[in-house]
Amino acid sequence: MEHQLDIVVVGAGLSGLAASIQCALSGHLVMVLESARELAEIGAGLQxxxxxxxxxxxxxxYDTVKDQVCEPATLTVLNYQGKVLAQEDGFDNNIRRKYGAPFSDCHRVDLQQALVKRAKELGVRVILSAKVTSIDVGNAPGSQAEVAIEGGNIYDADLVVGADGLWSTCRSSFLGRRDPPLPTGDLAYRIVLNINQIKDPKLRGMVQNPACRFWAGPDAHVVAYSMRSGNMYNVVLLVPDDLEEGVARTAGDLDEMRKLFEGWDPVLTQLLECVDRVDKWKLMHRKEMESWVNPHSNLVLIGDSCHPMLPYLAQGANSSIEDGAVLGLLLAPENFTSKEQLPETLQLFQQLRKARGEAIARETFKQRKDFHMRNGPEQEKRDELMLGQLGKELDGAFPSRWTCPEVQPWLYGYDAVKEVQAAVKSTKT
Ligand SMILES: Cc1cc2nc3c(=O)[nH]c(=O)nc-3n(C[C@H](O)[C@H](O)[C@H](O)COP(=O)(O)OP(=O)(O)OC[C@H]3O[C@@H](n4cnc5c(N)ncnc54)[C@H](O)[C@@H]3O)c2cc1C
Incomplete structure (x- = not known):
């Protein structure tokens, strides 16, 4: 088949695996190089x-993970002292009705393994312990790229997909210089509780009846939801960053963590009493790039390597999966018939994805502002606006973008297949 490309995907995270699946479905030969020895990230949740x-x-x-995920029946925003500011009942059904697909809380490892399984079924080669050290993109457009890994092996590719996350080597290779991510000023305490760790019947009921809860407080907020069919609870505490420079992730101190939430809703503080270990993650971001596609059109960046964001709208992974899908769909045989089309195809990819990825990243910072207000006139105005609509159908811009009638549709309503079809059609007319 003339259109078949040799594609090397760097990174078996969610963006890399999504790209691999859709590129394999489009008939290309796909190899994934992953630095980790095994694909078992320390467990945490994913919305x-x-x-x-x-x-x-x-x-x-989705079929592989559907019995392990939880669809939250309600989405609630409380102030830090536990007063309900917003609540949507029937959230699970409303989402399916509005968007034709579910809102599901899952364990990241479950999803990653389901993606790997599907990728392998489609013939994708996933090579572990393969840390990419450099990429030689050749000296002319149309050149094959050479991807080198630690230990000396080199893999040739018509197209390299840089899906190697926040600390991307592909990005540095692309720019020709070291380009470390920047602090956002916040960090996340990531907690996973097993139902057995929770003795209080009320708290156990909270875990067993899937719902999504936010507590919005001064300079910080918390998100909590059930996963693994209501047998696990994922709690993320988002607070000002106090990690030393150069420390991206470390074990957290439980007393220090609990102290930060003294005076917050007793439901939350009681929950924090059940925690016996916690990880502290520095939340990082990056400057927007001029381009995600290199001049030779044989290297393209996707996911956190080019549009990392705050996790405040749970869109980092979701938008990375969109990236992979759009790339693969543009390379489908009905849209892509020869290698010579690669430059224009990658430009179309960038046109479809860059503005959206960056707009979502910016929106996450706006969500921080609305969820981290200190007590005062701005916060009182926010609460008034939210309480004024409690129990009613929301109308207009809403401080919680999770249910905002203006933001939710452009986040959740995005259909990669339709986007690609429309874009390809418009290039032909
Ligand atoms: C606290 C927190 C909560 C979050 N919650 C959500 C959420 O609920 N929903 C959501 O959508 N997003 C969420 N995110 C964001 C999400 O985790 C990321 O946006 C997403 O994982 C990005 O996927 P990726 O594939 O681009 O990068 P990654 O998941 O980082 O994957 C990159 C892969 O590349 C590999 N790699 C790195 N360097 C090399 C190399 N040199 N050679 C070979 N392989 C390499 C890595 O080992 C890794 O497997 C959250 C993030 C945080 C910090």
Whole structure:
């Protein structure tokens, strides 16, 4: 087949695996190089929104995880002292009705393994312990790229997909210089509780009846949701960054963590009493790039390597899955018939994805502002606006973008397949 490309994907995270699946479905030879020795990241939760779950459904991946995920029946925003500011009942059904796909809370490892399984079924080669050290993109457009890994092996590719996350080597290779991520000023305490760690019946009920809860407080907020069929609870505490420069991740101190939430809702503080270990993650971001595609059109960046964001709208992974899908769909035989088309195809990819990825990243910072207000006139205005709509259908811009009638549709309503079809059609007319 003339259109078949040799594609090397760097990184078996969610963006890399999504790209691999869709590129393999489009008939290309795909190899994934992953630095980790095994794909078992320390467990934490992931909220999947319809813009990604509709793709997972199409790929047959959602079926593999559907018995392990939780669809939250309500989404509630409380102030830090536990007063309800916003609540949507029937959230699970409303989302399916509005967007035709679910909002699902899952364990990241479950999703990653389901993606790997599907990728392998489609013939994708996943090579572990393969840390990419450099990429030689050749000296002319149309050159094959050479991807070198630690230990000396080199892999040739018509196209290299840089899906190696926040600390991307592909990005540095692309720019020709070291380009470390920047602190956002916040960090996350990541907690996973097993139902057995929770003795209080009320708290156990909270875990067993899937719902999504936010507590918004001064300079910080908390998100909590059930996963693994209501047998696990994922709690993330988002607070000002006090990690030393150069420390990206470390074990957290439990007393220090609890102290930060003294005076908050007793439901939350009681929950924090159940915690016996916690990780502290510095939240990083990056400057927007001029381009995600190199001049020779044989290296393209996707996911956190080019549009990392705050996790405050749960869109980092979801938008990375969109990236992978759009790239693979543009390379489908009905849209892509010869290697010579690679430059224009990658430009179209960038046109479809860059503005959106960056807009979502910016929106996450706006969400921080609305969820981290200190007590005072601005916070009182926010609460008034939210309480004024409590129990009613929301109308207009809403401080919680999770249910905002203006933001939610452009986040969750995005359909990668339709986007690609429309874009390809418009290039032909
Ligand atoms: C606290 C927190 C909560 C979050 N919650 C959510 C959420 O609920 N929903 C959501 O959508 N997003 C969430 N995110 C964001 C999400 O985790 C990321 O946006 C997403 O994982 C990005 O995927 P990626 O594939 O681009 O990068 P990654 O997941 O980082 O994957 C990159 C892969 O590349 C590999 N790699 C790195 N360097 C090399 C190399 N040199 N050679 C070979 N392999 C390499 C890594 O080992 C890794 O497997 C959250 C983030 C945080 C910090």
């Amino acid at each position: 999947l929104t319809p813009n990604a779950t509709r793709l997972l459904q199409q790929w047959g991946v």
